[in-house]
Amino acid sequence: MRDTFNFSAGPAVLPEEVLRQVAEEMLDWHGSRQSVMEMSHRGKEYMSIHAQAEADLRELLGIPAGYKVLFLQGGATTQFAMVPANLLRGRKSIDFVHTGEWSKKAIKEAKLFATANIAASGEDRKFTYVPARADWRLDPQAAYVHICANETIGGVEFDWTPDTGDVPLVADVSSSFLSRPIDVARHGLIYGGAQKNIGPAGLTIVIVRDDLLGQANPGTPTMLDYKAHADADSMLNTPPTFAVYVAGLVFQWLKRQGGIAGIEKRNIEKSQLLYKLLDSSGFYSNPVDPASRSRMNVPFTLPDAALDEPFLAGAKAAGMVQLKGHRSVGGMRASIYNAMPIEGVQRLVEYMREFERTHG
């Protein structure tokens, strides 16, 4: 096991055995005498990598028939525009549940296309919770309902799937993708960047229900049209081949971990270890409502911001990096994605106890 644990919020830690395999295959993938980076995307070698990655993702998430899986580029930020460009279907408004920074960005971009209704918001309590379904004011005429399943900055996560009736549910799962089961059939569209739980930045995965395809707004650029990508099996132009390859290796690693059920068990264990410490401490604080706490991103503060630098320096000396909180909120943030070993969280908890003892 590596001697340093990386708590980056993304791009983020990847499984060590995946990185080792990538390094080993760098000059010769499976006897092809080519690096995956050098392969034509139309050749049989890359086509097999691409097809296997999709098949493994479908198996992991139990994606039902009637949904397309797309391997795209541009990150969730591109999806903030691409979703309304495709899913308005002549309607005039979109319902948003506003749970923090990433919701806010999605809402802002959607306003280029339609009216963005805030059906519910956590702003009244500084975005420290997911508003209960009973408090949402949904419009049955809305084109879709958009949620951010996990707010990477605020550390606020849905642990339930909202019922939105006949209005399609759209979920940005960038920072919780593959960390827990997701009932795909209850969604119209699911999207996420790869650079948290899946692979290198530059790959974006979209899972979309077939009936929502083919209704893009007039004048939508081809590269923003889901149907064009679906019809071309995500090879409308050269896909981000190397990123798809690494993602495919991560999917295979996940299967070796017992699939989503297996990794979820570990994610619960890791996050409970950390939240238990936070709750038992008068030194560290996490402001998030316990029912809405993220299993992936755990922000916390020390009693005095002047302690932040010593905390980070000590953590680095103890083999833990990237613990600094997002610049917009300060404090600390421990991102403990799928590939973070439990040993990393254990080391962090021990270090935090020791730091509290010596600085508390």
Add this chain to the structure above:
Amino acid sequence: MRDTFNFSAGPAVLPEEVLRQVAEEMLDWHGSRQSVMEMSHRGKEYMSIHAQAEADLRELLGIPAGYKVLFLQGGATTQFAMVPANLLRGRKSIDFVHTGEWSKKAIKEAKLFATANIAASGEDRKFTYVPARADWRLDPQAAYVHICANETIGGVEFDWTPDTGDVPLVADVSSSFLSRPIDVARHGLIYGGAQKNIGPAGLTIVIVRDDLLGQANPGTPTMLDYKAHADADSMLNTPPTFAVYVAGLVFQWLKRQGGIAGIEKRNIEKSQLLYKLLDSSGFYSNPVDPASRSRMNVPFTLPDAALDEPFLAGAKAAGMVQLKGHRSVGGMRASIYNAMPIEGVQRLVEYMREFERTHG
């Protein structure tokens, strides 16, 4: 040197020493204890990689002040929409020089935004030449003039920079990027996908003159607005960090080859070796006008398509792969990008002579 030469049109061969370095640094970049894939794009490690890549590219191409360099995603196909979304500046039409398949795709997409005038076309001679500047019918009111500097499928390349007066010149240089000098100051905008001469698919480089920024069409999605990317130093959202890293290593490799002047000399030598054989043979044919022949992509046919399969099988046995021509034109295509060693072209030429001797 590797025992197999890869003539893929893209994604394509990369320098062996770059791939070895990528493999070596996979688990620990410069003592950071992280893979580049795992680094926060806001951290000092990745920021240094990103800044160095831009600085090296500016040095290699001699990019003057007053131009921004953007590291984007989505390939040239996204640029086919992004250029008109940003450069119309209230104008109604775009002038295109139509030299083949990639011009055609750019023209088709531009029609979503404006009138596409064909100022000149090689169609009368089956796209085997670049129309002379004297024959172009340019409109002084056009928003810009678009050329495809090298047609990857047809093997037709500009070896001159057209004068378009006060109308900005826009060049798609995807498959000739960094293979020869380019007078950036005579262009308004230059763009290209990385997956030929630069690095992994999933990175697109745009070089744009400052005065063309900030005039995007109303309603343009943020991710399609050059100014938004320029203002954020290409970190509007998570950039394709690993692809930028590999591109940066290729830029450093290019500097060790004597920069663009050095690599151009080798590219001339390699392409002349191959064209000399084609011209001296009654067996192989290349239809392109000698003045417009691509140094990067050399399509050729055998006298009988029934010989294609034996040719490819023999080539593979002799350590040469990916020589099959594009599915739209058939025959063969040897892509001999910067990273193809002269030994690869020599081996191909020898093999072609031998094949002609035994099958001619």
